[in-house]
Amino acid sequence: MFRPRFIHTSRAILNRNLTPLTRVKHPEFKRNPSFAQIENKDLEFFRSVLTPNNILYDTNPDDTSSSLIPYNTDWFNLYRGSSSLCLFPTSTDQVSQILKYCNRNKLAVVAQGGRTGVSGGASPVFDEIIVNTSKMNKxxxxxxxxxxxxxxxxxxxxxxxxxxxxxxxxxxxxxxxxxxxxxxxxxxxxxxxxxxxxxxxxxxxxxxxxxxxxxxxxxxxxxxxxxxxxxxxxxxxxxxxxxxxxxxxxxxxxTPRRPKAVNVAMVALDSFEAVQDAFVMAKEDLSEILSAFEFWDYDSVGVVKREMMQDTNYPIEGKHAFYALLETQGSKQEHDQEKLEGYLGRLLENGVAMDGVMAQDAKQINALWSWREKIPESISKSGTAMTYDVAMEVPLLYKLVEDAKDHFGKKGLLGPGNLYSNLLGFGHVGDGNLHIMANLDGFDHDGQEAMDEFVFDWTMRHNGSITAEHGVGVSKVNYMKRAKSDVQLQLMRTLKNAIDPNGIMNPYKVIPDK
Amino acid sequence: MFRPRFIHTSRAILNRNLTPLTRVKHPEFKRNPSFAQIENKDLEFFRSVLTPNNILYDTNPDDTSSSLIPYNTDWFNLYRGSSSLCLFPTSTDQVSQILKYCNRNKLAVVAQGGRTGVSGGASPVFDEIIVNTSKMNKxxxxxxxxxxxxxxxxxxxxxxxxxxxxxxxxxxxxxxxxxxxxxxxxxxxxxxxxxxxxxxxxxxxxxxxxxxxxxxxxxxxxxxxxxxxxxxxxxxxxxxxxxxxxxxxxxxxxTPRRPKAVNVAMVALDSFEAVQDAFVMAKEDLSEILSAFEFWDYDSVGVVKREMMQDTNYPIEGKHAFYALLETQGSKQEHDQEKLEGYLGRLLENGVAMDGVMAQDAKQINALWSWREKIPESISKSGTAMTYDVAMEVPLLYKLVEDAKDHFGKKGLLGPGNLYSNLLGFGHVGDGNLHIMANLDGFDHDGQEAMDEFVFDWTMRHNGSITAEHGVGVSKVNYMKRAKSDVQLQLMRTLKNAIDPNGIMNPYKVIPDK
Missing domain, CATH: 3.30.465.10 (Uridine Diphospho-n-acetylenolpyruvylglucosamine Reductase; domain 3)
Structure with a gap:
């Protein structure tokens, strides 16, 4: 069972409108002067290690036509660096030669994969050499x-x-x-x-x-x-x-065995309390076969319908505050279906869910999943997208979205034509992991900072994590001093210094300076 | 569902026969002269932190009557140190005060819990101060x-x-x-x-x-x-x-939810190939509910019957080369039972298993488990016990036992009255984890070394791990240079030096000196 490919929509936006450089938006980042700058002798060395088609070099990486733009820019088009060199090694030995050389010559490096990270962690901040692993793919x-x-x-x-x-x-x-x-x-x-x-x-x-x-x-x-x-x-x-x-x-x-049986259901719920009740009941009734429990709010439905699924009817009629998608994976279809039908019956009988549908075949399974999976892509199509992934106690999970709506709504900043044209929440209930996403008017830096501050501050005040799965990268490094204790940060620095004494690997990120 | 408590049989042996000191058996361990020795001023400090009932001090820890003997000796009675001081902190703050003091004064420390480790990792080698966590138990x-x-x-x-x-x-x-x-x-x-x-x-x-x-x-x-x-x-x-x-x-x-349904079956198999076939079929048929797949050989049956279960009939009649115990945990008894019965039917029909029984109630579940769980305890009752836990590719798992039997059998060292009176194998098929256990005549040091060398060398030659779960402790530290690369060991040393620059925490263990 495959999901549709995640199309690089942010690249489309990119061509229309180049995001400002990270170092311009964030003047608090200062290039570390102990790092060398690329010289001809360095290029000569890299050319002795890699074939020409595996080296991308451009002395004007900030030019809109530069071939380095995609490698300098992050997935959500919020962070952009100015590296003039991107290397595509094809073997571990080549990576070894590159890093050995960079370490000796104090050239900073950023490792890069499929460029789908959303914290700016795999894009350079200044002129770090990009080492991209795309050509090591066996x-x-x-x-x-x-x-x-x-x-x-x-x-x-x-x-x-x-x-x-x-x-x-x-x-x-x-x-x-x-x-x-x-x-x-x-x-x-x-x-x-x-x-x-x-x-x-x-x-x-x-x-x-x-x-x-x-x-x-x-x-x-x-x-x-x-x-x-x-x-x-x-x-x-x-x-x-x-x-x-x-x-x-x-x-x-x-890798686990592919499940013999997969079942998916979508239910409509009228409150976040009901979402939680449905989750607890799912753990009771579905236990070992429950493989996913996702939820999203009504605003998420709206943006997906508007941006990507205009001609498709929503699987459940009417307007409901929340939707949840449940998936089971097991080894015997009859058993799993019986469990899932029993569970759905209990949800409806007890008034926990208002309505529900169960996919009857693989096509319907994909259709139900697509309403969940298209949420981030739809937001991305709507304009400059901000994304957050926070973790906290499940009962508090959606209160953050409500409080954010309240906070920015009172200031008149929410809704079409305003600073934040969309603000919605969805996530993984089972992991206590919420994604908040918002659309920002243009690249408004203050608007971005204000939303960051609200979401991160709220989360830390409620003993949550400011990044459940996306990582710190460049986007949250300025919050790490508030998120972690001095002892934790000091131990991270001890490890970093012990393993990377020259600090060449992905500088400026994850761990803040003292 | 609870297992019977693991009785401290090794303590009984202890009273009859004090195991030689580790430093005597292993003269290659040298006390690090940079560590201080306990003085009166140190005791005064510890007495200012802990109440008298939480300090065990004895200037003659090697005396057979010393109250420190159990804290100086490991579970299988193979390693013994000479610490004169065991501390029982009751709070994290007390632990903090103790370590701060020890670090400043270069007093070496060994952390100790329930003393059930089997690699000598929680016993001192020389005079390290023992910090036992038994009284922090909330x-x-x-x-x-x-x-x-x-x-x-x-x-x-x-x-x-x-x-x-x-x-x-x-x-x-x-x-x-x-x-x-x-x-x-x-x-x-x-x-x-x-x-x-x-x-x-x-x-x-x-x-x-x-x-x-x-x-x-x-x-x-x-x-x-x-x-x-x-x-x-x-x-x-x-x-x-x-x-x-x-x-x-x-x-x-x-912590996971307690399963609503637990089922256990035992099957008899005539070859290790059949054990593997039964395991692959279990992954196919039982998949998400399979919670354990254990196996043992016929010699394991013998020692349990002789030492602990003389009056109990074995659940399966006749003599079989191997036995396997399968457990399922799920949320619906009818479904799980149907799956397990279907699986057992397929095993017998295809001639993979020779015979099998399925527990009908909790009492029978415990009875079946006890034949597996009593193996280590029975070996321990038989005399000085050596235990190994190695991991490797599943197909090779039992060949190690066969080769060991062959190797030592040819030398006439195996069987009652010989150097190794018992030699048997059992383990966790699902994890590729084999336990070999043997009884050794007395505390014969050469006999212990010969078995170590055979098992560890065989395992390393077959790309296995010399410790799947028991840890390195003191028992395998001399093999680490052969088991790990220089790069791996050097990175371990880098971490150790960065976090514990004085090296006071559990010295002599895990990482070998350069």
Missing amino acids: VRHFDGVSGVAVVDAGVILESLDQYLEPKGYTVPLDLGAKGSCQIGGNVSTNAGGLRLMKFGNLHGNVLGLEVVLPDGTVLENLSTLRKDNTGYDLKQLFIGAEGTLGLITGISLL | VRHFDGVSGVAVVDAGVILESLDQYLEPKGYTVPLDLGAKGSCQIGGNVSTNAGGLRLMKFGNLHGNVLGLEVVLPDGTVLENLSTLRKDNTGYDLKQLFIGAEGTLGLITGISLL
Whole structure:
């Protein structure tokens, strides 16, 4: 079962309107003067390592026609750097040579995968050399007994899933960007996605990593064993480190068996309390087969209908405050269907849900999923898009959206023609993970900051996480001093300094300066 | 459903026969002269922090009557140190004061929990001060919606399970020692256990940790969020670090819902190929409800019957090369039973299994489990016990036992009255994890080394892990240079030096000297 590819809509916006440079919008970022600038001798070295078609060099990277623009700009078109050099290594050895050279010569580097990150973590801030893993895209090995796949970092998530399908296996994570995102990037950001509640996170599913350390040393740690307690579990360091401790080149991944039976239902609910009740009942009735429990609000319906699905009827009639999508994955269709029908019956009988539909075939399953999956893409089509992913106690999850609407509505900043033309919420109830998205008028910097401040401050005041799955990147680094304790930040700095003493890997991001 | 408590049989042996000191058996371990020795001023300090009943001090710890003997000796009675001081802090603040003092005064420390580890990792090698967490044993908080429990490190695993039972939750790991082992120790060794194939490992289930760093700083990182990507995932460092990077004082743990339905079956198989076939078929037919797939050999049956279950008939008649125990956990008894019966029918029809029984009630479930769970205890009752836990490709799993029998059998060292009176294999097929156990005549050091060398060398030659779940401790540190690359070891040393520059935490273990 495949989702439609996530189309690069932000690229379309890009051509119309170049986003301002990150360093211009954020003058608080200062280029670290200890980093060297690219000289001819450096280019000569890189040309001795890579073939010409794997080097993109442009002395005018800020020019609207520069071929480097896509590599300098992030997915949601909010962050843009000025790198004049993007390298496309085709082997781990080439990555090793590149980093060894950069470390010796104090050239800063940013690792980049499928460019679907939404925190600006994989785009340069200044002139960091971009090392893009797109051309390292082979499945190295797959073992059909254990289900362990060993892959290059640049393998696209959906491509791996297609490779695994005839073998009876599937990938242990799924996200809207699966058609473009690369597994190395997924691991570097510890991507969560739609089925984390079933498969758990990548700290559990990644069995081993091959990482090029900042000095060019290759850490070959590609274990295919499910259990291995020989010393520190080094791979964990790099999962979610956003490329600041090394560059991941290979991944050993535990893949689960493809489910024999998949069922999907959508229900309509009139309050967020009802969403929570429906979730608790789903854990009771569906337990081991529940693979996803997603929710979204009525405004999310509106934007998807307007931007992408004008000619399609919504599966459930009428107007409801919330919708939830449930998916089950199991090994016996009759059993799963019986459980799901029993659950839906209980929801309707008890008045928890107002209405509901259950997909009857794969086409209907895709149709139901598309109303959830098209939300971010639709917002992106509506204009400059801001996205947040916060985690907190489930009961508080939607209150943040209500309070934001209240706060900005009172100021007259909400709705068509205003600073924020759209503001909506959706997310993964099972993980306590909410996505708030908003459309911003143009690239209004103050408008962006005001929404950041409201969402992050609210979340921290309610003991939540300001990034559940998207990562810190450049977008949240200024909030890290409020989000984490001095002890936590100091330990992060200790690790960073121990592993990357020259600080060349993805500078300015994740950990704030003292 | 509770397992019988794991009785401290090794303590009984202890009284008869004191195991030689580790430093005597292993003269290659040298006390690090940079560590201070305990003086009166140190005792005065500890007495100012702890009440007298929480300090055990004995200047003759090697005397057979010393109250420190149990704290100086490991579970399987193979390793013994000479610490004269065991501290029992009752709060994180006390631990902080202790470590701060020890770090300043270069006093070495070993963290200790329920003393059920089997690699000598929680016993001193020389005179390290023992900091035992037994008296930090409170459940701090439990949230019945999310299932997140926040507990002190010294909470016993089974006690937490009993606490969770009326709330409808259970612990996400289960092991034979659950009646004695502490959760802090489970996390420090990254314990695996019987249901890892269902719940995944602790890198996924631990949501946050409170850790006292070697200099006494408290790292408060007790997140209760399922998803949190704000910077490096610091807790991962300490999971499986065996107390060498800090002392874990608190754990935030994701607990799964207690299953509504549990079914257990035992089958008899005539070859290890048949065991593998049965496992692959179980993954196909039982998939999401399969919670354990354990196997053992005929010699394991013999030792359990002889040592602990003389008066009980084996559930399956006749003599078979292998037995497997399958457990399902699900939300609907009829469905699960139908799936399991269908599976067992297919096994017998296809001639994969020779015979099989299915438990009809909780009592029978416990009875079937006991034949698996009593194996280590029975071996321990038989005499000095050696245990190995290795991981490798499933097809090779039992070949190690066969080759070991062949190797030592040819030398006439196997069987009653010989150097190794018992040699048997059992383990977790689903995780590729084999336990080999043997009884050794007395404390024969050469006999121990010969078995170590055979098992570890064989495993490394077959790309396996020399410790799947038990950890390195003192027992495998001399093999780490062969098991890991220089790059891996150097990165471990870099981390150790960055976090514990004085090296006071659990010295001599896990990472070998250069």
